[in-house]
Structure formats: C-alpha cells, structure tokens
Amino acid sequence: MQQWDVIVVGAGAAGLMCAIEAGKRGRRVLVLDNGKRVGRKILMSGGGRCNFTNMYAGPENFLSQNKHFCKSALSRYTQWDFIALVQKHSIAYHEKSLGQLFCDDSAKDIVDMLLKEAKDANVQLALQQNITAVSFADGQYTVSTPELSQQCQSLVIASGGLSLPNLGATAFGFQLAEQFGLKVLPLRAALVPLTWQPADKAVFEEISGVSLPVTAEANGTVFPEDMLFTHRGLSGPAILQISSYWQPGEDVTVNMSPQTDITEFLAAQQQAHPEQELKTALAKLLPKRLVEKLIDIKAVNNQPLKTLHSKSMRQIADTLHSYVFKPNGTEGYRTAEVTIGGVDTDGLSSKTMEAKHQPGLYFIGEVVDVTGWLGGYNFQWAWASGWVAGQYC
Ligand code: FAD
Incomplete structure (x- = not known):
C-alpha cells in the first residue's frame, strides 16, 4: 500500500x-x-x-x-x-x-x-x-x-x-x-445548443448556417451575442449562454434586431423608398435568407412599403423584436461545454x-x-x- x-x-x-x-x-x-x-x-x-x-x-x-x-x-x-x-x-x-x-x-x-x-x-x-x-x-x-x-x-x-x-x-x-x-x-x-421541435426543424433547417446578432431571453435572463441556425436547432454564443437558464418546455424569446428599432427603421425606409418591397428593406437589417424564410412562413407579409400602415409596422416590429422559439430540448452532454x-x-x-x-x-x-x-x-x-x-x- x-x-x-x-x-x-x-x-x-x-x-x-x-x-x-x-x-x-x-x-x-x-x-x-x-x-x-x-x-x-x-x-x-x-x-x-x-x-x-x-x-x-x-x-x-x-x-x-x-x-x-x-x-x-x-x-x-x-x-x-x-x-x-x-x-x-x-x-x-x-x-x-x-x-x-x-x-x-x-x-x-x-x-x-x-x-x-x-x-x-x-x-x-x-x-x-x-x-x-x-x-x-x-x-x-x-x-x-x-x-x-x-x-x-x-x-x-x-x-x-x-x-x-x-x-x-x-x-x-x-x-x-x-x-x-x-x-x-x-x-x-448547459452551454449547449438547443434543438428544434419537429415542425420547426422542417421550417428552419433550410436556413442553417445563417447567423445574426440578437438578444436571447429565457426565464428573465438576457444575453446579447450572436445566434446561429443549425440543422439541429439554434446555437451560437447567445443560445449557449441562455441554455444554462432555459428549462424544458419553456420559450426562448429572441430580439432579431437589438440595435435598431424596427418601427422607426421601417418608417424611415417608407419615406425614403415608398416603392420598395418590405423584404428588400428588412434585408438591410437582417440576413436575406432569414427574411425570405420569415416571409415564406408568413411571420411577416411582404408588400410595398407605401402600403404599410403604422399598425402593421408595429406588428412586424413586435414579431422581430420578440420572436418566440419553443425548443424541443438540448443536444445534451454529447456537445455541452x-x-x-x-x-x-x-x-x-x-x-x-x-x-x-x-x-x-x-x-x-x-x-x-x-x-x-x-x-x-x-x-x-x-x-x-x-x-x-x-x-x-
Ligand atoms: P475537467 O477538466 O473535466 O477534468 C476532470 C478530469 O477528471 C478529466 O481529466 C477526466 O478524464 C477525469 N476523470 C473523470 N472521471 C474520472 C474517474 N472516474 N477516474 C479518474 N479520472 C476521472 N471553459 C472555459 O472557461 N473556457 C473555454 O474556452 C472552455 N471551452 C470548452 C470547450 C469544450 C468543448 C468543453 C467541453 C468545455 C469547455 N469549457 C471551457 C469548460 C471547461 O473545460 C470545464 O469547465 C473545466 O475543464 C472543468 O475543469 P475540471 O478540472 O473541474 O474538470
């Protein structure tokens, strides 16, 4: 011994x-x-x-x-x-x-x-x-x-x-x-990617690879960093951080444009370019593939900016400033930090x-x-x- x-x-x-x-x-x-x-x-x-x-x-x-x-x-x-x-x-x-x-x-x-x-x-x-x-x-x-x-x-x-x-x-x-x-x-x-519900996977896996600066919120805690769409779900530093606070069954609320107020942005775009399509204007703020996907799933309706009323601008802004994802789970210990x-x-x-x-x-x-x-x-x-x-x- x-x-x-x-x-x-x-x-x-x-x-x-x-x-x-x-x-x-x-x-x-x-x-x-x-x-x-x-x-x-x-x-x-x-x-x-x-x-x-x-x-x-x-x-x-x-x-x-x-x-x-x-x-x-x-x-x-x-x-x-x-x-x-x-x-x-x-x-x-x-x-x-x-x-x-x-x-x-x-x-x-x-x-x-x-x-x-x-x-x-x-x-x-x-x-x-x-x-x-x-x-x-x-x-x-x-x-x-x-x-x-x-x-x-x-x-x-x-x-x-x-x-x-x-x-x-x-x-x-x-x-x-x-x-x-x-x-x-x-x-x-924890510090782990979140995975899609089957229905969301069918919708979002097409835009895997898209990343953007966001704030992600779960349970009252907010992290400002990048978010990444993947084949399996959501990742990137903002999501890894929030995964430590997220509990199964809960939502993650994502502000896709934390730096720019979308209502103000759209009003200014409407004045400057009334004939422009909404999707063209939004693509100045967000990744184009994400904008196309949001229009595809009717989260926002594409139309010329001149036809947008202030109420619809606020609705679009509300959607993009607090987009709700309901993850299925996490990738687990296989990839968790x-x-x-x-x-x-x-x-x-x-x-x-x-x-x-x-x-x-x-x-x-x-x-x-x-x-x-x-x-x-x-x-x-x-x-x-x-x-x-x-x-x-
Ligand atoms: P560990 O580093 O996990 O060491 C535990 C050791 O115990 C291991 O060598 C293991 O083999 C050994 N062991 C386990 N069971 C037994 C057993 N039964 N008998 C004998 N030995 C055993 N943190 C940061 O701050 N910065 C980073 O950049 C960072 N990057 C990371 C990247 C990845 C991919 C991962 C997975 C984690 C990362 N982390 C990072 C987290 C960080 O690595 C851990 O928090 C840290 O290593 C914990 O240190 P520890 O000594 O407690 O445990």
Missing part, C-alpha cells in the same frame, strides 16, 4: 491547480486520471486556443443554488493571479472580446505550463487509472485500482462534470459525494472546499454546483477552487 498526503482524482484544470498548490506546501501529492493525457478539456477548449479566464469574472457570472458560495474562492485567487502565472511562463495571449482571454498559439501552452508547475512542486501523475473503490477508516482514505491500493489523508475530487463522455467524463465525483453523505443537486447539460448542478455547496466549506462532515474530503471545479457563463468563467472557477483547496488539503 502506497502512502500519500494528498490524492487528487482528475488531472483537469481544477485538479492540476490544486495538486500544484498542495505540492508547493511540501505535501506528497498523487494525481490519478482515467485518461491517456492530462488536461484534455483544456486542450480542446476555446477552439484549441483555450479561453483560460475572463478579465471581468465575478460571482455574478456563475449559476449555483447558493450564489454566494463561489465568492470566497474567486476573490482569493482572481483572474489577475492566473494571468500573472500565464505571464510568468511567457505565454502570449490576447483578448478576443468581452474580456475573454485566449492563447495566441495553442491551448497546449496552458497544459505545458501546468505540467511544468506540477513537476516543480514534485507532484506525481498516474494516468489511465480505473478507480474501483474508495473507503475511509482511521482518518485515512484508501483509493483502489485493479493494480494497487493507495492511502492518503486528503482526497480531492476534481473529476469534472458529465459533458463529453468520449473525453473521459464520468459520474465518479457525484457517486463518491453520495457515498460520503453529500447531496448532489440535479444535473443537466458544462454540467449544471452537482455536489451541493451546502455540504462544503467555501473557504477550503472541504466537506463539512467528512474531514479530508474536498470537491473542486465543475463537479461542484457552480457553473460559469461562456467566456472563460468555468476555467476561472476551476483555477480558483483548485487553488483554495490546495492551501488546505
């Missing part, structure tokens, strides 16, 4: 950060992962360039049953701390938009940085490990794989959520939480990430019921919660 101070399960963003910090404190740390490589989600994140944090990250960018829980970790290890680490390793990066920071070259720079830090902190890594059992007795955890049993004082669970099962995602962390009496809040895929829900924060200390009633057991990163918006927030939570646990485990 091998003896460690700390075993971390999961060599992703949160697990590696925690292992590095614990290693720096002189703890003997082993990281176990089921994959062939560390940081597989980091490598494929941000289109291969890893949106590693967000300059404006704050507690308001996270969903959780307890929205205060993330505050402590986020304030103790901030985006600026992570940016300083990236700078220390001379990794070139840039802001894409909205405070989102990406590597100039490759996400591999971030994984290499974490591996270098882990090596310097004497962290041991064991990959392709299949954990078959975890038990606790006399203040020690025993973690068993078919080959070996290992013991530790502190067990840190950083096994992530359920998204991308073909990349090694498992329910391990949730099952372990329940084994030790922690509550797991309902799980669902994150899992909402997870280990209930009620059972964890926000200061240390340790289970309140199970000494030495820690949960960090996505396995916890803290989920960020799209835009680098999920990694910031992984870094921050991992860093915090690394100070105590």
